[in-house]
Each structure stands twice: as structure tokens, then as C-alpha cells.
Amino acid sequence: MTLYTDDGLRLWASASGRGAPLVLCHGGPGLWDMFGDVAALLEDTATVIRWDQRGCGRSERCDGPWTTERFVADLDAVRRHFGLDRIAVLGHSWGAQLALAYTLAHPERVSTLVYAAGTGIGPDADWHPAYRENLLARLGETPRGLARWRELADRTALTPAEAREYAVLQWSVEFEDRERAPDLAERMADPWFGVNGDCNKALGEERRRTWGTPALRAACADLDVPVLIVDGAGDIRPRSAVDSLERALPDVRRVVLPRAGHHPWEEDPEGFRTAVTSALAHATT
Template sequence: MEGTTAKINGVSLWHHVQGQGIPIVFLHGGPGAYDYLEPVTALLDENCFQMIRYEQRGSWRSEKTGPYTIETFIEDLEQLRMHLNRQNWIVCGHSWGASLALAYATKYPTKLKALLYIAGTGIDPAWHIDYRKNRLNRMTSTDRAEYLHLRSAIEKMQDEEREHTKNRLRALSLKADLFNHNNFSKLPRMDEPFVNSEVNQEVGAQCETYFSSEQFKQAIPFNSFPALFIHGAADPRPYRYVEELAANFQKGEFALIPNAGHYPWLDNATILGKHIKAFLSRIDKQ
């Protein structure tokens, strides 16, 4: 894999730059996962866009040094922009990366040309309850029975058996994220060394307080940059919370991708690409 590392905000961050034109940075999910968004960049013309992918601190090829806080991750991204000498850019995030993109955009709105928010969760913590229900409903009856059994039995397990069960529960959850289960082998890796559990737990624990705070919610309506919120219709994470978030933006748009789950480029890349390119085309003309 091409790419380079550079000291940014005190840690070495892996990043990859390709193409020319309007800069657009891609933020992977997790927290604590790795860069898996190359298939999304492939939907765009590298003669029109300079596509920047990077791995957040603690992730795979980047330095595993804290602090692992949302504020630190925001500053890492801003320092990356400065390191690359870009006046402003389009910020595109997927899942947790969408939340990070939103947090960055709200703190540094003048550095944004536009926001692309793919398969996020919105800012209302109630999404968790609906997600758990939807996840079970999207499982086959066989997978659902196995999932419920393992969830009830895991507390009594130890060591290797417990670890094996955690991996199986993760696999069943990931399968429910797809509209087409045949795409399971194409999903991002969710095992070591690709996922840093410490980052996932520490940053994940901060999200509810950070994004549901009154201070954060009150800042959103003042954001005047164009923003496209994209969600797969079959994603267990309920899209209504994202649609509500989009409605609070001055220039917010919402697009629901049919026949697609949490990774819409796997299930329906054609429609996903159509929405992204149409949005970016409008931005380019402004």
C-alpha cells in the first residue's frame, strides 16, 4: 500500500494523497479502525479531486499514542490540513468518521468547502435503542437465535472461548449491516491489528456526551457550508436521526440509498456515486 507517515500534532500519522483538483479528505470509521475508504475514492475522478486518506491516531499504520479524545482527533485532522498546506477542503466521513467530520466541521467551519456524512448516527443518543432492535430484525432467524444465545452465555466464558465468542458476535452484527450478505467477505477487517480496541472504547465512550451537549447542538444551525447526509435504507442504524440532523443545516441535503446497508459502496455503489458526484458538481460551480 502506498502512502507515507509524518509527524502531525505530536504523532506519526499515515496518509495517502492521489489525484489533483479540489482536496477531499476521507475519515474512516471505528473509532480505532483503519483506512478502508479506497472504494469510495474510486467513485470519483482523480483528475478533478485530490483525494486524501489517512489513519487516525492509534489506528493500524499510525502511531499508537494518546490521548484518545474527540478533541485530539479534531486537532489531528486540522494539523493534517495545515501539513498538506490546503486552505480548505471537503471532509467526507463514514460511520464514526462521519461523526468526527461533523465535530471538525463545527469547530473549523471556515476550513470546510463541504461536508459528506455517510452512514452516521445523528446526534440523538436514542439511536442506540432503535439500532439494537433493527440489528436483530435484519438477521436471519438462524443468526438471530445464535446471537441471542451467545450474548446470554458470554458472561460465563473465559479466555479463548470468550474471545472466540466475541469475534462470532461481531461477525453476526457485521452481517446485519449488509443488504446483500454475499458481500460479507468484502467488509473492512475488524480484527487485530486492524482495529485498536483501546481507541474504540475510549473515544466511543465520549460520543454521547460530546454530540448531545447543548453547546454542540446550538452550533449546528450556524454552519453555512453545503452538507450531504447519505444513509443506506437497510442500515440498522435508523436514518431518521440523520435526516433530522440534516434538516438543522442551512444547506443540508439528505439522500437515502435503496438496497444498501451500512457500507453503501458494497451494496449499491452506482447510486451512492451518483449522489456524491451530483453534490460535488454543484459545489464545484459555487
């Protein structure tokens, strides 16, 4: 399905299921929707709306702009396209940051926010050094994997096949189940649309400039929307970083799934489904 933003850019979107609307925001930045399994888990209780963010995946390639404000406007274009007054929003990783930013900008349009595997509202120093250390340790479980990852990381340009290989190596560390991790990472890269590096770099730089401020904490403290934080205990991004968001929010519930990593629906689908459906039911009562 095709929809258009207010500045005329074409976005890919898809809707399935029945029930109250739930819009999913994928991770990245610069990736694409990989929520097929999430939709399958939830579409018996919600109308699940998926979309590829600006310049990414199946959406129209462009030169930006790469700002959270612009992506918030694009998410609102998705809401309008489907004729919805209020939506539940589920964001994963970078998408959790986007979903939170949208909810802060338009609280009257959000029935509930599901914040999955995000990194909180503090500065990157709260989590990124430990993430990097854990990333290298996991890659080092297979010395050839770490060597190849470093080889690819040091190159100034990668072929599409090399870019896919690099992504799969890095994504393979994201799962707590180390035996299944390579296969799960391969599934994430099928189909392969290519990472939008410009988008990733610009939004990463914006985050480092603007996140972790007293103003952001104050906005979260004033948010009158129920929020579910759902984490995998095995996420290599330290879950303590999310404490900053949990402490700030007035209406928040947190679920930590002990046998899951950064993609909790893949390793504990029933636990993830139970947490999210409970949050959606709470929002409609």
C-alpha cells in the first residue's frame, strides 16, 4: 500500500488484522519494517499497521530531511491515511524513541505507547559504552566472526553483499539464544533493502545533541498517556538505561522478559504477546 506525506514523499505501509489500531515503528535508524512476526502475534486483537520510514526499505528514497520532527510528521501522515483519530503506538529500539517523540508531540492522538527495547531518555553515555563492550564480546564468541566484522567495518565502501554480511554479523549478537542467533539474524536480512547510512548518521547525531535534557524529562513527567516498557533481559544495551524513562513517566508499567534479547517477540513470543495485549486492553477500558 502507498501513502504520501505532507511534503509529497511516498511511504510503504500495510494493515492487517482486526480491532483497535496499533501502529508499529521499526528500528534503525535507516532500516525497514521487520515486524511480520509481531503482526502475526497481534492481528487477532488489533489492526496492525506497519510502515517503512522515510527513505528506507520499500518507501521512496530521498535526501531527508533526517530529523525526529520530520519522522513524527510522517508517522502522523500514516495515522491520517488510515482515517484514525487515536492510535496505539509500538516502537522498537530507535522506533521506541520515535514513538515516544510522537506521543509527546501528540498525546491526544495516542491511546497507549508500547516502548520496546529502547534506551531511555538519558544521554548515550548511559548505555553506549557498555553496548559496545557487549557487542565485541558477543562477536568474539566466534573469532572468525569478530575478525570479519572488523574487516568490513574498516572498509570505506561495501558492496551490497558485503553490507548485508556486515549487518547479519552485527544483528547476530542481539539474541539471547546463541544457537538460533545466526538464523534469526539471517531472517532479519531477508528481504534485504540496504541500510540508509545517511539517515542513520544524521538521526544518531541529533540524538546525541538533544537527548538527556531536563526539558525531555519534564515532558515525560507531564505525559498523560499509559506506557508499557517491555524489555528482553538479555539485551546487550544495558536495561538500566531505561530506568530514566520509567522514573519520569507518571503512568507506566514495565515487563522484562528473562529469556529474550533485543528482539523479545522472537525469543519469547508468548510473553511479548501477553504484555502487549494487556496494554492494549487497558488502553481501551
